[in-house]
Structure formats: structure tokens, C-alpha cells
Amino acid sequence: MATRRSRVPLQADFLVIGSGVAGLRAALELSRSGRVMVLTKGHPLQSSSIYAQGGVAVAMSEEDDVAIHFTDTIKAGHGLCRKEAVRMLVEEGPARIQELIRWGAKFDKIGGKLAFAREAAHSRSRILRARGDATGNEMVRVLIAEVNRQKQIQRLDHHFTVDLVVENGRCCGAAVLDEASGRQFVLPACAIVLTTGGAGQIYARTTNPPNATGDGVAMALRAGAVLQDMEFVQFHPTALYLPSSPSFLLSEAMRGEGAQLRNNKGALFMQRYHPMGALAPRDIVSRAILAEMAATKARHVYLDVTHLGTEFLKRRFPTIYATCLRYDIDITEEWIPVSPSAHYMMGGVWTDLNGATTVPGLFAAGEVACSGVHGANRLASNSLLEGLVFGARAAAAAVAFAEGQEISKLTAQDTALRAGPFGILEDEEKLRSSLRRTMWGQVGVIRSGESLVRACAQLSRWAQLVALPFATRAALEIKNMVQVAQCVAEAALWRENSVGAHYRSDCLEAKRAGWQQHSRLSSGDVVSGKAARQSRGSLLSLRGRLK
């Protein structure tokens, strides 16, 4: 998609960095109060939101109620959710979805009424879907169309944000790389909303698209923002496992519709691990799969949907059906090889209930942010709703912040940015792959103090990259991945218990003293490895609580 109105001078009151559901919804809100620039690295139709299959959870069915959605979310978060944030999510969610429907979103219906599906850990059927398994795609389609209608919004696609600009303690712009020309320049603004999504690419196996390299978390950290809960990474139990394919997601909705998990010998196994069987919480299913893989000396287990019927499968899961066929698996006839993959970051840039980070002028929403709605484990399908609700909230707060603020000139920063010299990253691909394998092997579904110490030591060998300026998107992404990986490993080493998605084989107890504390990191802690050093012998030493 070409950048619109490219001859309009590059100036805006607000910058939105990232164009998934949270970014697009934020841009629409901001456009009521000023000029908005939406920066996207690569193509705007490559965000993680686009790939969201299963759906969007919202308490709108006759059998449901926001109080029940609240309770399910809190339960999934294992006591580490921020209750006020969850309340906002479930209470404001229905209005955000109705608004999307008014803008043209077509969610699937049965008998003229919205169809609500069931997913793991939901006690009601509350998952809306579109075109069977293309929910994120439909939501982004509608939001982009709405964004394109707003004259106040300018899109700058194929522009990679290198860093945030902070002057006198305020975030007042961004340094940007034009991916086509290689030119770097500074864009000033009154307020910046960060919506860059997740960081699944720091793992060798991930359901995330290639651009999920944690850029927003890394640049916010460099700008002085505080990160929270970085140890909580959700692993999805069922991603396609084929040597030649990416770890394509096989939606939990398949298990919601009756799909079964079988080990390498063909035996059903989930009932041995949890009374809810294949619909147990994701972390439990992921660990059960790994245990079965180890017991049968296999690299995967199987997802079996063959009993659900060809017509049903083609209608209900058209994207999954077609994608698997592309890899020569006919899901109507064959069991699908699957294994767990990194899926979602519960942690991220700490925000208050209105999306404000600890850096004035910088706001964050969606997966890049840690608003507190997910706690230690995200309830399935809550993230698209979070993007809508907190995208709008962060934008409203950015508008309030910008009132009376001048746009800074930032000429000196612009000149400095162009001056170089830029660092050169030798053997980029090798470094990227080593990092991803280190994270998968040492900081994956099951971690231990020993594996985390090894990971921290390995990652700190690459840490000198963080201080270097680079000229290419690939090198800048690797620098961000190193930084985010360090944060995850350090926070995981600090948390000496097993809670939610964070499972330490050396600390199985869930509720040892201080377990309800949140890990918080800022740049000094990560660069110096302070978190890792302090963690030995104490669960509570990473950071004091934010007020």
C-alpha cells in the first residue's frame, strides 16, 4: 500500500509508531484533536494483529456478563493482573466492538445473531470471530479503511523508528529510517503513542510475524521508560511443526471445537495432565506437550481434527485449512504435527491506566505495553480487545498531555543523527539465529536458574551492540532483539517462583514470599546485568514498586 499524500510536509502533532489494532485505533482517536502521523516499518498489513485467528473476547452474548469476563481474566492472570485495568477492558470492550461494527466490521453470525465461540479458560462462549479464523485481518481492514478516510491522518509506511527523542525529560519526537532510501531523520511531535506489538522473534519458534522484534520495548527502555513483567511470555501450545514451514498458529478455537492432542504413538494424553483436557490453560498444555515429546523422543505431537468433518473444517477454519494444504497437510484427513511456540508478551513498557509511560510525552498500548490486564498469563483472545480499549485510552491521554505543548524544533538531533559513523554488524544472520536459539533453549517454556544464568551470560556478550548506531533496519532490529532478550532473561532469573506462563523447574512453588511483586527494569539494570546479580538469594530485589 503506497504512502498517502506523500507530498504533504512531514509534520504532525502526534506520532503513532506501529499500525496494528492498537495503533490504528489510537490514530483515529488522536485525529479528532490534531494531525497524526502513523509510522509503520515495512508494510502496514504485516502486524501481529493481522494474524490473530481465534478472535476477540467480549462480554456481549446473552449468557455472558462483564463481571464474568472480569473474573475469568483475573483467574488467568494468576493474581498478578491490575484489577482496575481489567475492569476497564471488560467494561469498555463492548462499546469498542459496537463502534467497530458501525465502521463496517463483519463478525460471523449464526441465525442472524453474532456467533460466540468458546476458548480455553473462558467460562462462557464470548469469542467473536470473522471469516472463521481471520478475525484480526477483518479488524485491521476496517480500521485502516477508517484511518484512510481521515484527512488529519498521514501514513508513513516502510519507515522504521530507530529511537525516541527525549529532550529535557520529555519525549518529543522520533528518529526514523526511510527503509527505501536509507535516510535517517527526526520527526518532532507533541506526544508519541507506541504501539509496535510484541517480540516473538527473539525465540527460534514463534507464531509472530518476522517483524515482531520488540522494537518498541527496546526504544522505550533506551528512552528511560520502565518495563514490567518481562519474564511473562506466553507460549502457544499448537503451532505447526514442519522443518520447512514457519510456526504457523493452529488456533485454540480448534480445540474449542473438539480438536484432540495425540502423542507420537497416537495416544490421547491431555486428560492425564488436567481435568479440562485439551482445553486446559495454555501453559499447562504447552508443558504437557513437551513432556510427551520427551517421553516419546519426538519433536512434536499431533493435533487431530479429522473427526470434525470436512465441510465444517473448511467453513470454520478456512485460513488454517488452506495454509496447511500449502505445506501438503490435509487437515481433514491427517493429524497435524504441532509443538509450542512463543506467542505473546504479557510484559512490556509499564503504563498507567491511561497508557502513560514513565517518560512524559510517551504513551503505549497493545502488546508493547504492560497495562496490567494480563498479569502472569493472558486469557485467550483478550489482546485484540485490549488493543481497541487501551489504544483509545492512550490516545485520549496523549491529547490531554499535548494541550499547551509546543512542537520542539529538534534540529540539533537531526544533524547529529545524520553524522554517523554507523556501526557494521558482522554476520547478522548468525547472530540473529544464535540469539533466537539461546532464548528458545534457555529461556523457553521451562526455565531454570542454571539455564537463565547461561542465557544472561551469553546475551551480555552481545550487549555492546546496544550502544552502537546502525544504518540498516536488519541491524537495528537485531540490536533491539538483544536488548529485549536480555530483559526477558534477567526478569526470568529474578523471579524465583513458578506462576502463570513463567515456569522455573528449580522453583516450582507458586506463592513464596513476595510472589505478588512485579519485576521492573530500566536501562541501567539491564546493561549492567544488575537484575541477574541481585536476584541470587532474594525474590524481591529487582526494583521497588512504582507509586
Ligand code: SIN
Ligand atoms: C488462538 O487463536 O489460539 C490465539 C488467540 C489468542 O492468542 O488470543
